[in-house]
Amino acid sequence: MRTGTFSTPRNYTPQRNWYALVGWLFLLVYLAYITSLFDLDLDRFISGLDNGSKFLGRMFPPNFTRYELLMEGLLESLQIGVIATFLGVLISLPMGFLAARNLMPPWVTWCARGLIVLCRSFHPVIVAILFVKAVGFGALAGVMALTVASVGFIGKLFAESIEEISLKQIEAVRATGASFPNVILIGVFPQVMGRFTGFISYQLDSNLRNSTMVGLVGAGGIGGTLFAAFQRFDYDFVSAILISIIAVILAGEGVNNIMRRIYR
């Protein structure tokens, strides 16, 4: 057995991380700049908090007396969300195949990818504005706007998951002399089906959330009612609407979880 004293530990000086230091400094300067840019000062903040407490006071208790209007709006939002997801999936399926680099020639994938990126680059509410101009106020504009958003999102994910499939199975199907539709149906589809249901359920969730918002620009659903209530300072009705929206979204999440468990 060895005996003896431990050598005294070397003086450990942690290496100074200059990048982090510069980063923190930069952050501080930026925040200082922002406080002057947004003319943020303590007075405004305190008066804001005061406003906030008044505001919260007027929001409670929530006023559910106009529940008919509320239910009508929510129902329309649900319809918009469901139809937009359905149409979005219908369009995304071919788009996903067209955008998959391992199945299609480059010029096709470039066109399809460009279209998908264009669909994704604007917020659904901005797309909704354009569709309100095109098809007038109402649920149709909302459905179209959210369909575009869905294509932008699931189209991309479809294409990515198709690009990750195993090509051996495709080759095997091709070797039997199968036609192109058969290759897609027998070779590609079963490999990606599981992931597709996941994307679809995610998109349904996100469409339900957004369908409550497109009404803000007149594209149908509960958003219009919410915005009108805000402008009329009916804050107790606003809180009633917000509570019901949250309830619907949570219910949607619950259904989604069940769906995921069933189609695991």
Add this chain to the structure above:
Amino acid sequence: MIIPGSSLEERQWTRFTPLERIFRYAFYVMICSAIVVSLRTIEVIPEFLFDAPSQMVDMLDRMWPPDASYYPETIHDALVETIHIATVGTILAVVLAIPIGVMVAENVTPYKPLNWLARFLLVSSRSINSLVWALLFVAVFGPGPLAGSLAIAFRSIGFVGKLFGEALEEANHSTIEALQATGASKFSIMYMGYWPQVLPTFWSILLFRWDINIRESAVLGLVGAGGIGVALNTALELFYWDRVCMVLISMLVVVATVELVVTQIRKRII
């Protein structure tokens, strides 16, 4: 599942149990009926639908050529403001989300009520759309970029906090145990044990959310919370479609640039 038979050949092999199959079919029926019911009951005015193509052409006609002179006078400042709103919102969200993320991670905070409280905060942050947050903050702090930043921040807390909490829960436990064995304080365990492990995830969450926030902050101006949305709203209300087009083009450019920047940073540091 195996349905037993007398010999091996007579056994039927199926992928799902009967109960699973019932559930699957019931769900298919439910989805189909939801689609059919929605399609049948949604209120669509047919005249508007038939009118759509000509209206669309009319809109594009009014949009082209885009009014480039609108860029220097209004759009540029508004765009810069949008980027500021998104950035400040993201910073604020991270500051607020880290403690909540720590609270929600069950291995870091082994105390159920706190976990549930944090989870509730995260869910409520995510359930309220950024536009609604913006409406609330405009009512509280008045119109302007401050309301926009706060809206972005409160909307992002749910996202950042959830992912940060998940990253903490996935952290390697043996490192933490080694630190605990040395008698390190709670703070040291956080700073030396968890923090280096979640750092890459942290940066990627931050960048991802910043990217999303740039897009989201572009619409906040519609409810008066500052940024490019204000310019868009002004142009829309005056039916200056050529200006609207210019705003949309500049938004597209900014979103594309941000996406490029984010991919580059991601490649470098993660």
